[in-house]
Amino acid sequence: MSGIKRFFEKRKLNVKFKKAGEGHRLDQPSSSGGRKAPAPASAPRPVTPRKPESDAARKAAAEAALARMEANQQSKTADGMVIQRARMKRELEMEKKRLQEAEAKGAAARAEPQEVVQDCAPMVEAILFKCPDIGPQVLPKAEMEQAIHQFLLDNLEDEPEMTSALMIYTLNKSKEKVKVCVDTLIKYLDNIINNPTEEKFWKIRQSNKAFQERVACLKGTEEFLHAAGFSLKSMPFEDGEAMFYVFDSELAKDLERMQNMKDVLLQAEPLRPELDRAMRVFHPSSSAAKFAIPDEFYNVSPEELKKEQQRREEATEKLGMLRTKAMRERDEQRELRKYRYTLIRARLPDGVLLQGVFRATENMKHVYDFVRENLQNDWIPFQLSSGTGHKLEEGEGTLAELGLAPATVVNFAWDQAVIKEVAAQQGQAVAKVHLKPEIMALIQEL
Template sequence: MSAIKRFFQKRKLEVKFKKAGEGHRLDAPGTRHHSTGDGASGGRPTPRARPVDPQAAQKAADAALARLETKSKDGAVVVRARMRTEIEAEKRKLVEAEVAGQAAQASPREVILDGAPMMPQVLYCCPEIGPEVLPKEEMEAHIHAFLYSSLAEDPEMTSAIMIHTLNKNPEKVKVGIETLLKYLDNVINNPDEEKFHKIRIGNKAFQERVRSLEGTEEFLQAAGFTIRCLPHEDHEENFWVLSEEMCKDVERLKNIKEVLLAAEPIKPQLDRALKVFHPSGKAAKFEIPDEFYNVSPAELKKEQQRKEEAVEKLGMLRTKAMRERDELKELRKYRFTLIRVRFPDGILLQGVFKAREKLSAVREFVGENLIDWLPFNLTTATGQKLTEDNVTLAELGLAPAAVVNFSWDAEVQADITAQKGAQKDGSYLKPEVMALIQSMQ
């Protein structure tokens, strides 16, 4: 097992125990036992609406009208009409409130729908640090917090991973790491030369290549550098300085260098959002969220209109370059795609993929969920067999959503029939996957 894997396993175990909180005795003084009430009221009963007596409401209305009759008759007709209208409206509100209150008391507090929501979500996971599944920005923030919380335990490994993970520009990361390695090599190869024991923070190359990257300061501290103010030319400046004792520990510096070289970025992984559906006639009906597209649906519609107008104007005069350019634009429209795999028994296995992922990713997804892995085929709704595993889903026309059909490889079925005298049948998906089955809305 690599050092990085051991690091993450240890961290996950510590996080698990930290979340559990401190232990306590059940009979200890001051211990409170919490009820399991439902809702934000913490288990308190919901106040019941006071019943409204329609007869009492009518009596109150009649009394109000009677009082009007005793007043001056100047404008009495207008006043009575307005008051009668207001009183009748108030009476209707009271009666409606009573009916609504009775309905609320009679209805269940929790409604469970038999169907599953059709709209997919684009979520991310990171198995290296925990089971959480979150939107991408939240997952990146979670990774960021995890790394900073790990610094105290293993600063060398954590800071190296931070450099690889928390900086978006891979070219700048490459240059920054090369510069840090050069600093370490200078000390390793020249442990007694004082000029290699310090790095001037104001140096332009250091500012651009190293200091601009998140995690480099933590890495220098982990390597043993400290900030000191030293004379430079005719003034003083801040330097990262490695003590003479640290410089002589060449083996330790070599190990730190290896850690920086071996570290890899922690990346959020697209969660497949696995769902399993009963057979349904709605399998080919999709609700696709806007985030599946690189452009908005309105922009897509305008682009399609422009394309149709151009075709009408140019007719058959479109060049090969024009067609290729249109095809490229088409591929760039989609960020994600929703794939439903229909098995011979009608069961549907659904997953979310990046549009630029290859067909092999779908094959892997299906294979992971089969109760018995054997060679299988995937075909489109028109019967076209999908065999180009290294072609993207967008290029295969499977974006932004598609249904593909599953079947066992014919040669494998023939071998099974020859050996057992019967074709392979029964369930296709693992029991734990089938346990997730639900009806499609």
């Protein structure tokens, strides 16, 4: 029976009792008027004092109270677990929504839809490198590294100090090991500069453990020691003889030369192969978003890429939303490492396409610099954006992070405020041809 129903039935009973008049004792006669005669005052009943509770009773009462508290606590805990599960469910839904928004945002950051075609001749035959410091040649990376090495060997005799320092920086890949080596060599030179007459600072034992681990194991160090003034000699050591690098006593007096050796070693920089942009220019084309990408653009083959993508999609379906932040970050990093290079085409206002090759780890500043150096009016500000209109700023992340790998088309637009100002001052708008004449001379059909 519901509470409301009981309430109304109780009210009906009360009404009936009121209609029947006031109540009276059964052993007393009722009044003619139906009213109850006032009852005589009865004597107060004596109050019986309560007996003190026994220890067992108090203990039982305490246990009962404790049981009630535990029951209440369990009820609260159960309520807390329900709330926690509801919160987790809500967080999962929010995370799912966040991922969907991030995916949509990433899609918006990409250029217009692109089609990567593998069954036609690629627009980039090979990934080539250059090194302007050694000459104009453009070669594959391995051949360019060999050409740099040969360039250093060829110049060692004419410029031994500078060339040997360059060899240390260029021929060794580990920056940490190079730094330790340079610091150690600087210490040797400082000892001689600060103590030019003390012979103990002129000698370096070749078999010394620190020398072997910090200096001798790197390429170019032997050439630098000889260029500095050391020569390898056999000298008495303990009970026998050992090989020592011994500094020329006469050269030790030339402190200015020693300081120059230090400066050369500290200021030298490595000669590294630079990615050649393989710059090409195309007439306006409806096929601008179609690309034929060489296998060199990928860290894995296209077939392996498809298999990996399929495997990840299946794993994601199995896991559903139960993916931790670390798992998502690991997947993102794996995604970014798929590509080594990216092919970018900048569509100019006249429809002409300027194409260049970039590392996937480069950022938008390199793309802006590439476009700017080929413009006839390179001093006018401009903006690059994706096909969806998303502005690509110079300070943004890597090309892979922006979704611009392995190939994309970006749209070029002048800064309209500057264009209007130029037109007002010169009386005419910027020329319709945007690239330098020597660049436009290379234009071809896509």
